[in-house]
């Protein structure tokens with residue numbers, strides 16, 4: 057059986073970045089649940105770090121990575137300037153190619169830029185997040201878009217199911233399930 061891990065970068069008592077009423081935790085748990093829904097519907101075995109709005113601690117999420125063919129943790133980026141934009145993914149070099157595909161899927165659906173000059177891929181040392189233990193253990197941190205950017209947030213709200221569906225498609229193709 058092909059096992060895939062999809063986790064939320066924030067949740068439980070940790071809201072992550074905030075923009076008005078919406079938190080990074082809400083987006084991350086929501087997207088985790090939607091991607092898991094599509095992957096399970098396609099017959100893959102999916103490990104998650106919680107259901108609904110629940111989210112286990114990072115050290116529990118990290119334990120899920122071993123034995124998974126792919127592990128992706130969902131985050132949103134945030135910056136003090138509301139114009140910062142785009143999608144990117146942090147991972148070990150072994151995952152650069154799948155990172156590029158995940159970023160392209162998000163960019164195509166949302167019509168937002170791919171950050172940097174490596175198709176959205178960023179080495180683990182370059183991120184602003186403190187949860188890079190996830191990357192060190194072989195997982196991918198996918199920063200979907202900037203929660204601090206009102207335009208990207210609005211696009212996300214209207215297209216989130218499509219984003220989830222396309223990400224699930226890329227993941228399924230990658231793991232060959």
Ligand SMILES: [Zn+2]
Pocket residue numbers: 065066072073080131132185
């Ligand atoms: Zn985050």
